[in-house]
Amino acid sequence: MQNTIQHILEKETFEKPDLVALLSANEEERKFIFEKAAAIKEEYVGKKVYYRGLIEFSNLCGKNCLYCGIRAGNKNTHRYEVEEQEVIDAARYAWENKFGSVVIQAGERSDKKFVDRIERMVHEIKTLSNAELGITLSLGEQSEETYRRWFEAGAHRYLLRIEVSNPDLYPKYHPHNKKHDYQARLDCLHLLRKVGYQVGSGVMIGLPFQTLEDLADDLLFLREHDIDMVGMGPYIEHEDTPLFKYKDQLLPKMDRFYLSLKMVAILRIMMKDINIAATTAMQAIDPLGREKAVKVGANIIMPNLTPTKYREDYLLYEDKPCTDEDAEECSRCLEARIHMAGGEVGYGEWGDSKHFENRKKEED
Ligand code: SAH
Numbered sequence: 001m002q003n004t005i006q007h008i009l010e011k012e013t014f015e016k017p018d019l020v021a022l023l024s025a026n027e028e029e030r031k032f033i034f035e036k037a038a039a040i041k042e043e044y045v046g047k048k049v050y051y052r053g054l055i056e057f058s059n060l061c062g063k064n065c066l067y068c069g070i071r072a073g074n075k076n077t078h079r080y081e082v083e084e085q086e087v088i089d090a091a092r093y094a095w096e097n098k099f100g101s102v103v104i105q106a107g108e109r110s111d112k113k114f115v116d117r118i119e120r121m122v123h124e125i126k127t128l129s130n131a132e133l134g135i136t137l138s139l140g141e142q143s144e145e146t147y148r149r150w151f152e153a154g155a156h157r158y159l160l161r162i163e164v165s166n167p168d169l170y171p172k173y174h175p176h177n178k179k180h181d182y183q184a185r186l187d188c189l190h191l192l193r194k195v196g197y198q199v200g201s202g203v204m205i206g207l208p209f210q211t212l213e214d215l216a217d218d219l220l221f222l223r224e225h226d227i228d229m230v231g232m233g234p235y236i237e238h239e240d241t242p243l244f245k246y247k248d249q250l251l252p253k254m255d256r257f258y259l260s261l262k263m264v265a266i267l268r269i270m271m272k273d274i275n276i277a278a279t280t281a282m283q284a285i286d287p288l289g290r291e292k293a294v295k296v297g298a299n300i301i302m303p304n305l306t307p308t309k310y311r312e313d314y315l316l317y318e319d320k321p322c323t324d325e326d327a328e329e330c331s332r333c334l335e336a337r338i339h340m341a342g343g344e345v346g347y348g349e350w351g352d353s354k355h356f357e358n359r360k361k362e363e364d
């Protein structure tokens with residue numbers, strides 16, 4: 001009798017029960033998922049892995065997500081904002097080393113000083129690189145006007161994870177107030193598309209109270225919302241957060257890792273031409289985690305370009321890797337590791353989401 005997993009993998013479209021079965025695949029069965037995802041990746045997006053140099057601009061945050069180490073309520077964190085010149089230097093490094101793109105990420109703030117500063121830096125990065133460097137932002141929920149200003153300054157991609165797609169689960173991981181509202185987050189994803197960004201989203205995997213059915217719904221959410229780029233990875237507990245008290249209910253870290261790997265592979269099969277990141281949280285559990293993700297479907301890696309002196313203060317979760325290596329050391333070893341995973345680095349290319357390009361062509 002044919003293996004159920006292989007049978008499901010032959011289907012054109014996965015429904016929720018198919019996804020739950022795939023997510024439940026054991027060690028033997030998951031190999032079929034990984035093989036299929038690798039073949040689809042090669043066919044639709046090729047071998048290339050694109051770099052996005054990550055600049056963790058600031059850990060100042062006005063929000064209090066219950067899982068996050070840099071939440072406003074964590075008084076044990078030393079708060080910083082990278083000097084503007086240091087951001088520009090990091091971007092110049094990315095451009096000179098043919099990284100193709102940078103990502104500016106930070107805690108969420110919407111004060112005028114912050115919005116102006118981001119706009120100015122985006123503009124400066126565009127200018128210094130003769131518009132060659134692509135710019136992704138990951139700065140949380142903002143107004144349409146702010147999104148538009150940053151877009152007009154030169155950013156063209158935006159990452160905003162929905163974190164969990166089930167509106168009933170969302171309040172389990174966020175305080176119950178207007179600042180942490182599921183609908184507001186969803187509205188922001190729509191605004192980003194309206195303004196013209198390539199829209200990225202994603203979820204955390206292995207949260208307490210989360211079931212395989214929830215993760216199947218997360219995959220369906222990403223497909224239904226026609227997301228262009230996805231970053232998702234394991235939830236990793238942080239001692240100074242309210243969610244830490246559920247640490248004994250979590251799956252072992254390695255199980256969370258393999259569940260994340262399955263999520264990446266299944267999503268690649270479902271959404272063949274999107275960009276999928278091999279996230280740092282995967283590397284936090286398995287030192288070769290990002291390379292394993294590249295093998296089964298991911299095509300984006302975000303090497304950390306934050307000046308080293310700030311890195312240990314941007315601890316979203318425990319054991320965050322690469323906090324003490326400098327940029328050069330990191331990217332040299334990374335290239336070798338990508339080759340080992342059968343990939344090649346797309347130097348000097350934006351590596352935009354083919355899904356976005358294909359949708360644009362259809363609209364024209
Ligand atoms: N403030 C912005 C961007 C910085 S946080 C925002 O929230 O969108 C970036 C991502 O880090 C979040 O989307 C979340 O998915 C992830 N993150 C935060 N805490 C985490 C944890 N404990 N484990 C794994 N990922 C975490």
Ligand code: SF4
Nearest residue numbers: 061063065068071107
């Ligand atoms: Fe702030 Fe983002 Fe962390 Fe939430 S996840 S507390 S918005 S940095």
